[in-house]
Every structure is written in structure tokens, then in C-alpha cells.
Amino acid sequence: MSYLLSQLINGITLGGLYALVALGYTLVYGILLMINFAHSELFMAGGYVGLGVLKVLSDGAVATGPLAFMKPAQTFFNSGMLGFVALMAATFLISAVIVGLLGVLIERFAYRPLRHAPRLAPLISAIGVSIFLQNAVLLWVSSKQLPYSRADGTAFVTSHTLLKFGGVEITTMQVFIVVTSLLLLLFLDTFVARTRIGRAMRATSQDREAAGLMGVDINSVIALAFFIGPALGAVAGVFNGMYYGSVKYNMGFIPGIKSFTAAVVGGIGNLRGAMLGGFLLGIVESLAGGFLETGYKDVIAFIVLVLVLIFRPGGLLGEAVAEKV
Amino acid sequence: MADTKAAAVMPTPTRKKLPPKTIVAYSILAAVLVLVPVLVQSATGWEFIVRIFVIVGIWVLLALGLNIVVGYAGLLDLGYIAFYAMGGYAGVIIGQAVSHWTGGATYFLMLIPAALAGALTGVALGFPVLRLRGDYLAIVTLGFGEIVRICLNNNLFGLSNGASGLPYGNQVMALPFGAQWLQDNIRFQTPLGFFQFGPNMYWYVIVVMLVLGAIFVIRRLDDSRLGRAWVAMRENEVAAEACGINIRTQKLWAFSLGALSGGIAGVTFAYVQQFISPESFTFMESVFVVCIIVIGGMGSIKGVIAGALLIKGVPDLIQGLAVAGVLKMPAEMQSLMSNYRFLVFGLLMVVMMAVRPQGIIPSSRRARELLPEDGRILAEEDMQEWDVENRANTEPDDV
Numbered sequence: 001m002s003y004l005l006s007q008l009i010n011g012i013t014l015g016g017l018y019a020l021v022a023l024g025y026t027l028v029y030g031i032l033l034m035i036n037f038a039h040s041e042l043f044m045a046g047g048y049v050g051l052g053v054l055k056v057l058s059d060g061a062v063a064t065g066p067l068a069f070m071k072p073a074q075t076f077f078n079s080g081m082l083g084f085v086a087l088m089a090a091t092f093l094i095s096a097v098i099v100g101l102l103g104v105l106i107e108r109f110a111y112r113p114l115r116h117a118p119r120l121a122p123l124i125s126a127i128g129v130s131i132f133l134q135n136a137v138l139l140w141v142s143s144k145q146l147p148y149s150r151a152d153g154t155a156f157v158t159s160h161t162l163l164k165f166g167g168v169e170i171t172t173m174q175v176f177i178v179v180t181s182l183l184l185l186l187f188l189d190t191f192v193a194r195t196r197i198g199r200a201m202r203a204t205s206q207d208r209e210a211a212g213l214m215g216v217d218i219n220s221v222i223a224l225a226f227f228i229g230p231a232l233g234a235v236a237g238v239f240n241g242m243y244y245g246s247v248k249y250n251m252g253f254i255p256g257i258k259s260f261t262a263a264v265v266g267g268i269g270n271l272r273g274a275m276l277g278g279f280l281l282g283i284v285e286s287l288a289g290g291f292l293e294t295g296y297k298d299v300i301a302f303i304v305l306v307l308v309l310i311f312r313p314g315g316l317l318g319e320a321v322a323e324k325v
Numbered sequence: 326m327a328d329t330k331a332a333a334v335m336p337t338p339t340r341k342k343l344p345p346k347t348i349v350a351y352s353i354l355a356a357v358l359v360l361v362p363v364l365v366q367s368a369t370g371w372e373f374i375v376r377i378f379v380i381v382g383i384w385v386l387l388a389l390g391l392n393i394v395v396g397y398a399g400l401l402d403l404g405y406i407a408f409y410a411m412g413g414y415a416g417v418i419i420g421q422a423v424s425h426w427t428g429g430a431t432y433f434l435m436l437i438p439a440a441l442a443g444a445l446t447g448v449a450l451g452f453p454v455l456r457l458r459g460d461y462l463a464i465v466t467l468g469f470g471e472i473v474r475i476c477l478n479n480n481l482f483g484l485s486n487g488a489s490g491l492p493y494g495n496q497v498m499a500l501p502f503g504a505q506w507l508q509d510n511i512r513f514q515t516p517l518g519f520f521q522f523g524p525n526m527y528w529y530v531i532v533v534m535l536v537l538g539a540i541f542v543i544r545r546l547d548d549s550r551l552g553r554a555w556v557a558m559r560e561n562e563v564a565a566e567a568c569g570i571n572i573r574t575q576k577l578w579a580f581s582l583g584a585l586s587g588g589i590a591g592v593t594f595a596y597v598q599q600f601i602s603p604e605s606f607t608f609m610e611s612v613f614v615v616c617i618i619v620i621g622g623m624g625s626i627k628g629v630i631a632g633a634l635l636i637k638g639v640p641d642l643i644q645g646l647a648v649a650g651v652l653k654m655p656a657e658m659q660s661l662m663s664n665y666r667f668l669v670f671g672l673l674m675v676v677m678m679a680v681r682p683q684g685i686i687p688s689s690r691r692a693r694e695l696l697p698e699d700g701r702i703l704a705e706e707d708m709q710e711w712d713v714e715n716r717a718n719t720e721p722d723d724v
Contacts, residue, residue, distance in 0.1 A: 110678075114682075117682060128672065128673070128677075129675055133671075135664075135671060260464060295478065296475065299476075302468035310453050313461075
């Protein structure tokens with residue numbers, strides 16, 4: 001029983017990560033009806049950028065040479081609770097903004113020229129971007145697994161046990177991940193539902209041309225979607241690095257596919273659906289993973305994907321949309 | 326095949342005589358196909374290049390197979406390598422089990438189970454994804470490819486020997502029929518050296534025959550009722566269905582025929598390499614084949630071959646020459662080349678989609694689908710096709 005429960009808790013944590021990445025897929029799909037295949041690579045980029053930011057802000061070994069001026073800032077970030085909170089806030093914010101801008105850049109150069117092309121064209125372009133980003137990191141950063149810690153081996157974030165009952169442990173890290181992802185969803189949901197820009201986004205996703213005629217600046221709405229999605233993906237990437245303790249150039253592929261599955265399970269194009277799908281998939285995978293050989297763990301998500309697409313292609317919260325002729 | 330029935334009903338089209346220019350071109354091509362490997366094989370220290378030709382030939386076969394699915398039927402399959410794997414594994418597993426009785430004929434006999442394994446997997450994948458379109462299909466096929474690889478890697482049913490691959494350590498795969506005899510008996514002097522009909526040469530002949538066979542079949546398919554149904558389906562599924570095309574059957578045909586070709590390529594690859602392991606069937610390999618088709622020209626046989634030669638052939642050849650020391654290249658340069666390969670391909674795919682989505686040598690129909698306004702800027706030969714099609718009025722004006 002306690003084993004099952006701890007698997008459940010792992011699953012919820014994993015679900016939080018999937019949900020964050022799935023939001024990016026769903027946001028872009030909702031507006032452009034395309035799968036941003038490069039999204040998994042943006043998740044990976046988030047992990048790397050986060051590592052870089054953390055090193056600059058709090059790793060003494062980095063603060064030499066041209067970066068020596070970071071010394072006093074590092075002392076602040078490494079001291080006390082306030083410093084830690086500031087460090088986390090800065091890391092997530094900077095990674096989210098950098099990766100978000102990368103997303104906007106990709107949209108501008110790889111997808112926008114293809115907006116009126118047949119649907120296969122942007123997808124192939126996206127695969128190209130994905131291969132490019134993966135190999136760029138492989139060549140220009142590192143082909144090896146990088147530890148998510150300072151040069152002296154201490155982790156940036158030490159996870160404590162928050163709760164312990166029976167054999168089950170809940171760590172601060174797990175709570176941190178789940179709470180942050182829920183807060184971000186809440187924020188995004190309110191943003192899309194309540195603000196003027198959110199309304200423009202909804203209008204664009206319903207009918208791009210009509211929205212354009214009503215005065216919505218389509219290009220900036222799409223660019224915004226390509227900023228928010230990757231920014232959320234970057235947050236997930238940083239979490240992923242902290243939670244698993246390392247990053248690698250190909251780390252995005254499998255979580256990317258799984259998050260896409262999560263978005264489909266929830267009903268692609270539906271924000272709450274993506275969140276629900278993420279948590280469901282995380283839980284299903286963790287629970288099923290407990291009973292299967294570890295080698296087959298990754299197969300579960302694919303099987304879920306195929307089953308959902310066959311039996312409920314609209315997803316759990318999605319509505320069946322008739323094909324426009 | 327389906328088109329035999331169709332051909333019986335339809336009047337046989339009268340074949341025009343080939344213009345002399347084409348005959349000359351084909352003769353030159355044939356001469357190159359024969360002379361180059363013979364000369365290369367006879368030059369001491371250059372024999373390995375024939376092997377590169379063989380591998381590139383196998384990739385041409387793979388790309389031609391995927392071209393049926395992606396180029397003709399318009400179904401983006403990102404897990405195509407799974408069929409290649411299924412063909413290879415089926416060929417090796419069954420082949421090793423029966424090799425005691427079949428001896429040198431094993432490879433040729435194994436073409437049948439490999440093709441069947443490919444085609445059946447194609448149908449097995451085809452059924453659940455029949456209703457999916459475009460990008461959903463791409464992701465599901467990707468997942469399927471990964472499932473196959475993971476199962477092979479984990480030694481499902483104890484058949485695949487996991488990551489260590491097949492055949493098992495102490496087994497060898499029989500050389501096909503006649504290879505030894507040819508090696509012992511066909512030898513002569515060429516301007517570059519002494520020619521001996523080695524195993525690489527043997528495989529070269531087989532692969533060239535397979536590719537020619539595939540081209541023949543695909544050209545016939547393209548002209549058949551099935552081929553036209555695929556194109557109609559690719560252009561507009563709803564309209565095609567309204568015209569009485571059974572989408573399900575056509576999709577299954579596309580999947581199974583494409584997969585069949587993949588299976589044959591797979592078993593050939595396994596017997597050429599004398600070894601097979603899940604490492605050869607990663608997602609990247611699938612992407613590689615898609616890349617060949619996209620850059621070469623979707624739906625165009627010449628384009629796909631050009632793509633395979635350019636993307637697989639040229640880098641492999643340069644690398645092979647560098648490794649053998651024929652081409653003087655520092656070690657850093659070599660590793661740089663193999664590393665930057667994928668980076669460049671990724672970029673090339675993006676640029677290609679924006680600048681020339683129809684590929685290097687486009688198919689006339691596809692070019693018009695992708696670039697309707699300047700679809701007329703085409704090769705002369707394609708222009709003729711274009712005229713014929715327009716007179717026949719088989720194409721919808723607006724897609």
C-alpha cells in the first residue's frame with residue numbers, strides 16, 4: 001500500500017512537469033492547429049538555460065574572470081531564505097524569458113513563412129528545428145550528461161522531507177513542482193479568460209481571419225502563444241533538471257512525446273484539459289510502471305496515446321470538432 | 326496487386342517511343358552503374374566504396390518505400406524505421422532457424438517473410454490510425470516506431486536478443502548462393518587493377534536489382550487506379566471520399582506497400598551487415614528517411630533517389646574516403662563533419678520548407694500543391710505531364 005502511495009506521489013510530481021509542457025503544445029495547437037514539434041527541445045533548452053543561470057548566480061567557481069563581478073550577488077543569493085527565494089525567482093524568470101524569446105524567434109523564422117502552406121510543411125519545418133536545436137546543444141554545449149549542481153558537487157536546491165507517514169515521503173521539491181505548476185495554470189487560465197489579450201487569443205483560435213478583421217493583431221497573438229508556451233516549458237525544464245539532477249541534449253524527446261500525449265488526453269487546445277491530462281498521464285505511468293519491467297516504462301504513454309486517439313480523439317475535456325470542408 | 330485488376334479493365338495506354346535523348350541518358354546511367362563499381366572494386370584500397378554504394382542503395386530502397394506513404398498518399402510516417410526493423414529481424418530470426426536446410430538460398434527465401442512482416446506491421450499500424458490525419462498521424466507513427474524499438478531492445482518474447490542484437494554470438498549468417506563461386510571465378514584485369522567479384526559486388530548487384538524493381542513497381546502504381554486514388558486522397562480527403570474512393574482501403578494499401586519495401590530493405594541490410602541490433606532503428610533514422618524525401622522531392626522517384634544520394638551517399642562517401650586515408654582530412658575535421666551532419670539537415674529542412682518545399686527534383690503534382698502560383702516553373706518533362714493532366718481534367722482547380 002505504501003508503495004502504491006509513493007508511486008502515486010511520484011506520479012503527481014511527474015504529472016506536474018508533463019502538464020507544464022503540455023500547456024505549451026495545447027496553446028500553440030489551439031491557435032495555429034499545428035503541433036510544435038520543437039517544443040520538446042525548448043523544454044530541454046529551458047533545462048540548460050536554467051543550469052547556466054544558476055551557475056552564474058550561485059556557483060562560486062564560475063565567478064572568475066569576466067564574471068568576477070557576480071561575487072557579491074552570489075553571496076546574497078547563497079545566504080539565507082531570502083537569498084534562496086530570490087535565486088529561484090531569478091532563475092525561473094530568466095530561463096522562461098530567454099526560452100520564450102527563442103520560441104518567438106522560431107515562430108518568426110520557421111513557421112510564419114509557412115502559415116498558408118499545407119499542414120505537412122510546418123510540421124516538417126518543426127522537425128527540422130527540433131533536430132537543429134538538439135544538435136546545436138550537443139555540439140556547442142556538451143554531448144555528455146551535465147550534473148545539475150555547482151562545480152563542487154553541491155546541489156542548487158536541496159530537497160527535504162516535508163511529510164512522512166508509513167513508508168511514504170513527500171519532499172519539498174515535489175510540493176514545489178506541483179504547486180508551481182498549478183499556480184501557473186491558474187494564472188494562464190485567468191489570463192486567457194479575463195484579459196483583453198486573452199480574449200484576442202480565444203478569438204484567434206476560433207477563427208483567425210475573422211479575428212483579424214475585427215482588429216486583432218494576429219501576428220502578435222501568435223507570437224505571444226509562442227512566448228508563453230516555451231516559457232512554461234522552460235520552467236518545466238528547470239524543474240526537471242533539479243528533480244532528476246542532470247540535463248542532457250536529448251532529454252526533451254521522451255517527455256515531449258509524453259506531454260503531447262497528455263495534451264491529447266485532455267483534449268488538445270484545452271488548457272485545463274492539458275493540465276488534467278498531464279496529471280493523469282503522470283499517475284498512470286507511475287502506477288503502471290510499478291508493475292512492468294522498467295524497460296517498458298516509456299511504452300505506456302504511447303499506448304495511452306493510441307488508445308485515446310482511437311476511442312476518444314477529442315480528449316477528455318475536448319469537444320468533437322467537425323472537419324471543415 | 327490491386328492494379329492488375331484495374332489494368333485488365335482499363336484500356337492499355339499506348340506507350341510513346343522514347344525520345345533519343347532519353348535513350349542516351351539511360352544508356353549513360355546504365356554504363357555508370359556497371360563501370361564505376363567494377364573500376365572501384367578493382368582499384369586496390371578502394372574496394373570499401375562498393376560497400377558504401379550498397380548501403381546507399383538500401384537507403385534508396387527505404388526512401389522509395391516511405392515515398393509511397395508520404396509522397397503519394399500524403400501520410401506523414403515518422404516511425405517508418407519500424408518496418409525496416411521488422412523486416413530485418415524477421416529475416417534474421419526465421420533465416421537462422423531454417424538456414425540448416427536452406428543454406429545459401431536463405432537470403433532470397435527470407436525476402437518473403439521479411440516483406441510479409443513489413444506489410445503486416447504496416448497493416449497493423451494502419452488499422453488503428455486510419456481515422457487520424459496529418460500531425461496526429463505523425464505522432465502516433467513516431468510512438469509506434471519507438472514501441473517497436475523498445476520491444477526489440479528489451480528482448481520481447483526472447484526473440485531479439487535485446488541490445489546485443491542478432492545473430493547470437495556463436496552463429497554466422499550464410500553467404501548467399503553463388504557468392505563464393507562468383508568470387509572464385511569472375512576475375513579479370515581492368516585499367517585500375519585486378520577485379521574480383523567480392524561479396525560487396527554481389528550485394529551491389531542485388532541492391533541495384535531491388536531498387537530497379539522498386540522503381541518499376543512504383544511507376545506502375547503511380548499510373549494505376551490506386552496511385553490516382555492516393556493523390557486524390559492526399560489533395561483532399563473529404564473530396565476524395567465524396568468521389569467514391571474508399572479512404573480506408575487506400576490508406577491500408579499505402580501503409581502496407583510502403584512497409585513491404587521497408588521490410589525488404591531491412592532484411593537486405595541485415596544480411597549485408599551480417600548483424601542487426603536495435604541501435605540501427607532509432608527515431609533519428611526515421612527522421613533521416615523523411616529528410617531524404619523532403620529534400621529530394623516528395624512523390625518524385627528521381628527526387629527521392631537524388632535526395633538519398635545527396636544526404637546519405639555524399640557524406641558517407643566523404644567519411645569513408647577520409648577514414649581510409651584517401652582523402653587527406655584531419656581527424657577533427659572528420660568528427661566535425663559527422664557531428665555537423667544532423668545540424669545541417671535540421672537547418673536544411675527548415676530552409677527547404679520555406680524556399681523550395683517541392684524538393685530538389687519535384688514531382689509535378691506535388692509542386693503545384695505546394696506552390697500553386699508558380700507551378701509552371703517545372704522541368705520540360707514535367708510540363709508535358711502537366712499538360713496531359715490538365716487536358717484530362719483530373720485535378721481539382723482549387724485545393
